[in-house]
Structure formats: structure tokens, C-alpha cells
Amino acid sequence: MSSQPSHPALLIPGPIEFDDAVLQSMSHYSESHVGAPFVNTFGETLSMLRKLFQSTDPAAQPLVISGSGTLGWDLVAANLAEPGDEVLVLHTGYFADSFADCFETYGVKATQLKAPIGSRPQLPEIEAALKEKKYKLLTVTHVDTSTGVLSELKALSELVHKVSPETLVIVDGVCSVGCEEIEFDKWNLDGVITASQKAIGCPAGLSISMYSGRAIETFKNRKSPPGSYFASFKNWLPIMQNYEAKKPSYFATPSPQLIHALHTSLTQILSKPLSERFAAHRATSQKVKKAVAALGLKQLASDPADQANGMTAIYLPENVKVPELMPAMMKKGVIFAGGLHKEIATKYFRFGHMGVSVTDPNRDDIDRALEALESSLSDLGYQKA
Template sequence: MAAQRKLCMIPGPIEFHEDVLASMATPATSHVDPLFVPVFGETIEMVRKVVLSEKAQPFVVSGSGTLGWDMMVNLIEAGDEVLVVNTGYFGDHFAECLETYGAKITHLRAEVGSRPSNETIKQAVSTKKYKMVTVTHVDTSTGVLADIKSVAEIVKAASPETLVAVDGVCSVGSEEIRFDEWNLDIVITGSQKGLGVPPGLSIVVASPQAIEVFKTRKSAIPSYYSNWNKWLPIMNAYEARKPGYFATPAVQLIYALHTSLKQITSQPMETRFAKHQQVASNFRKTIKDLGLKQVAQCEECSANGMTAVWLPAGVSVPQLVPALAAKGVQIAGGLHVKHASEYFRIGHMGISVMEDDRKHIQKVVDALTSSLTELGYQKA
């Protein structure tokens, strides 16, 4: 089976380091075992280091990245106004989640491959008071990178009380995030993308301001599993190197996350940001040299952990994806509702980027180039 396994180069799950996979093989272990408690506590502390925060509160909970959206139930109350800076599929669905809890949503949209301008955002927050502004840092459907630093600056200048919530599912671990310096309030992610761990952990980082909003809300939290009243004491206990229990944590996944975070934080985060930017820039140049066009419309709005590429005439997703798979490389088709059949997506993050000796990126380029030729594509 190992010989038949394809290199997983979709925008998540990504390739996992052998040591991370070995950690998943940890024997059955109690979640209150004296050996596990400090591992979980140190994991929580390392999450802060990844987003460059000294004072934020991480939550590491069993679930997908989508559970992070659901945890906004701790901050949103029925009738709250929320501005969604929308760059694709995941902006739409983050909004849908918040609407479930009674939020009144205003969408700020841009054409596919672009992002709302700073001027548009400034105008929006100057004309209405919002409880929260959400922004998808990298929308996995389009590969568009949002300028979360500028978004936070604009929002906080207009309304310091407004919470800035970043969907970082496809950005944490591969894109620059400076939680404290940029005055962010929420960063949401999952284990399976830039953090390089199998799916199954939802990770949310909350600012002191967000925690204060949670603690002083007027209404009861209409959720049980997502409720921070349940989870905050657990996170605090493990970080204090004491056991706690609300719901059983995914012990083996936390061991795996601990291993991956040890690797990630063994060098400055700036080194990791720069390497992802360099590899992504080179990959975008390769796409251009092949005569192809990426979905993201500008260099500064292009993600560094993935690339979405418009299909050339005469080539379809059902042709291209299997062609690369036959060469041992798994890529993804499109996801945006209106254009899913018109483009494909490739991930480049984690060990595939940080460890050159693996030659993952080159294998993708070779497989893509030869597959396009086989399918009759010729550069104009």
C-alpha cells in the first residue's frame, strides 16, 4: 500500500512528517496520565508561539477547523452586527455559521480572485458599528490572501471595541501572523494544513479582549460542546500542568501536534514565513512560464501555502487530476460554487516547503508539466 500512496499536494491535509506519524502511534494513554498532562500543556504554549502572541488564550479541541467557526457562539449574541470580508466559499460559510446564532451579516465582496479594498473596508466600518469583523486569511477556494494586518488596523481605528476574527485554517503555519502586534482578537485553524498534523483538532486563539467579551455577554451561550465555560478551565488546568476533564481530548493527535509544533518552533517563525513566500513565488512563476493563469489576481493577494490555477482550454478537472494521480501526485479540483469546474488547486506548505531534500514541489511541477502535454495542451 505504501508504494501506491500518492504525494498529497492538495491545500490540506498536507504531507505529514514521519515523527508526527510516529507520535500518532502512541499506545492507549489516559488523558489524565502524568506523562500526557505536560505534553498537552506545552502544546497550548507552543500554539501561542506560532501566532506570535504572549497573552492570547489558545483552545485545542477535538473537531475539524469548522468547529472554530462554531466557537464564535461564545462571542456572538442574537442581533449582533457582523461584517464579513468575503473572498470566496469559506467567507460565505463562516457567515452561514454565525447566522445560525442570530448574527446579522453584512457581506463585503470582491470579484473572484480579488479581495475587498482597504477603502471599501474603511467605508463599511465608518458607517455602521459592528460587534465583529471576520476575514478569511486564505480562502482555500480561491487562493486569495487577505491583508489581515491592514484589516485589523482599519477596524480598530474606527472601533476599538469591534472584534477582529481571522479564519486562519489555510494560513496558520504558512502565512505571516503577528497576533499581538496586529491587534487580532481571534485566529481559527485546524491541525491538518500548515501545522502538519492529521485532521481532527480545532484550534482557536482568543485575545484578552475576546475573553472579556465572552465573560461579560448578556445571554446564555446556546451551545454545549463549543462552550468556553466548559473549555477554558480545561485549557488553564493543562497549562498549569494539572489534569482536567470536560470531554476526552484526542490524545494521539495532541501528541502529534506537540511533535509538529516542536519542529515548527525550533526556528524563528520569520524563517518559516520567508521560506513559504519564496517557494510560493517560485511556483507562481512556474505556472506563468507554463502559460497558465492563477485565480488570485495580484502577487500581494496570492497565498503562500497554496495556488489556484485556471484550466487551459481543452483540459478539464476530470482529466487533469487523474493524470497527476497516475504519476503519484494528488491535486484538487476547484471549490468556488460558480467556477468549480474551471480551475484546479495545489497546496505547498509544511514539510513539502521547509524540507528541500524531499523534492515535493519539483515532483508536482514535473507531473503537472508532463500531464498537460499528454492532455494536448500547448503553450500559446
């Protein structure tokens, strides 16, 4: 039994439902940000993040900063690229547009390689683009929260290292870290940015990211100073290294309560093999996608190889509208998200299936959501063709 008050199941692609123990960690009594107990908790949290990224390379560095997933874009754009640099942004939806905007803010020239809605740029196109121009870095949205499209990282990274070995491989993993397989070292990734409130299962308020030794060398070899103060590696790298070495250190006050919650969620995640966690998300995703197909509904991501495992983006049936479906679902105790991709926002909805809603056997969130979806559509007059 959950100790949380009764509330609708939040099944959007983040924030997700949180475990009781994680939420209780948010209420931790006040601690000094430079006192031994908290420094120890923060240090352990960083060490656990290395495990979540399946990384053992001591040259790599995780960062946890008060902020949101969006702050990760500034971390990349202000530290790993310099004004005038060219970067290649693989576009699968809303978030590539914003990442490109962020690069432009810091004087970095972003070229977008776009795919049709529900698809992703293919390796041959990417290869051609990399051969055309020298890019300082390439970004890929691992799971595009606006479309539910999953990108393939391993083959992509291999391609970049083969065709343009100096180009850094940067992953927007906001909607993938914790529910999709990521082998940071083995796949030769240079940066993965994410946030706390999705598959990591900790309330929002933290920007979480991981950088390779190569990315950090790129930063150290900059000709110009970093373009941001709050997001500067110069200010944060020594702090993170100190926390991990259990030494007090100060640049900006972290949030002890959020770090405690992250410590709790990472402890829970790492208490079982990660492979089991990813398999559970794949299995639930398959169940959702089969149920959606059985209802006669189509996903934005039409190719099964492009379908994310932590969320599903689903076209509405003709004649059913988002402002009708959402309140109908809410009455049955389930919250879904509307569309986010600018061009088709009103034509689809999103179902998030990450974290405890997937892994906790005491929860029936997913089954309830599928039942609520079927009966709500029926209530709204939809019948499978």
C-alpha cells in the same frame, strides 16, 4: 528516507503531507486524559501554540479541541457574538458563505462584503462599511482555500481599531497558520481559528484557535449564555487553563494521539526561527507561481499582493478539464485538488505547497508536481499559446 509506504504526494490545500515523526506520534500507546504524562504533553502543546502565534500576552488563550476547522466558526459565533448582534464578513470565496451561515445559526446577523473572484475587499470599502453600522466583530479569511487569495491582516486590523475600535478582529486562519506571518499580539488580533491538517502539519481532527484577552472579556460580558454546549468557552476555557497549568481537568475527552502528533509538529516548527519558515513558503510559492506563468496559465488571484504563499489556485487551460487532469497527475504520483468556489468550480484546480513538502530538503514533492503538471498538460494536448 521516509518510513512511510510509497504513496502519491498529497499536494492539496490540506490535509498535507506529514513528517514521519508526526505520523509515528499518532500511534502513541494509550494514556489517561487526566494522567500527569498526558496533561504535561497537552500543557506544553498549548504553550507552543502561543509561540506559533507570536503571542506573549498572558490574557490571550489558545484552545485545542477535537473537531475540525469548521468547529472554529461555532466557537466564534456561539461565544463572541450574541443573538441579534451584527457582524461583518469579508468575502473572498466559499468559506465566507459558510462562516456567515454559521453566524445565522446562532441568531447573529452577518453582512457580507464581497469582492470579485480572485480578489479581496479593499480597505476603503471596509472603512465605509464599518462607518455605516456598528459591528460586534469582523471576520476575514486570511487565505481563502477556495481561491488562493491572501488577505492583509496588519493594515486591516489597524483600520478596524481606528474606525471601529470596539469591533473584534477575527481571522479564519485555517489555510494560513504555520505558513503565513501572523503576529497575534502586535497586530491586535482578537481571534484566529485554524485546524491541524494544513500548514501546522498534524493530521486532521483538531480545531485550534487563539483568542485575545479582549475577546475573552467580550465573552465574559455576554448578556445571554453561549449558544453551543460542545463549543462553549464556559466549558473549555477552564480546561485549557488547567492543562497549561499542568492540572488534570475534564469536560470532554481529548485525543491523546492527536495531541502527541501536534506536540511533535509544533516542536519541529519551533526548532527554527518562524521567519525562516515563512520565507521558505514564500520562496516555494514564488517558484510555483513562476512555473505556472511560464506554462501560460493564470491564477485566480491576479494581483501578486493577493496571492497566498501556501497554495496556488490556477485556471485550467481551455479544453482541459478537471476530470482529465486529476487522473493524469495521479498517474505521475501527484494529487492536486479541484475547484471549490461554487461559481467556477469546474474551471480551475488547486495546488497546495505547505509544510514538509516545502521545508524538508529530502523531499522533491514540489519539483515532481511541477514536472507532472507540465507533462500532463502536454499529454492532454495543451500547448502554451
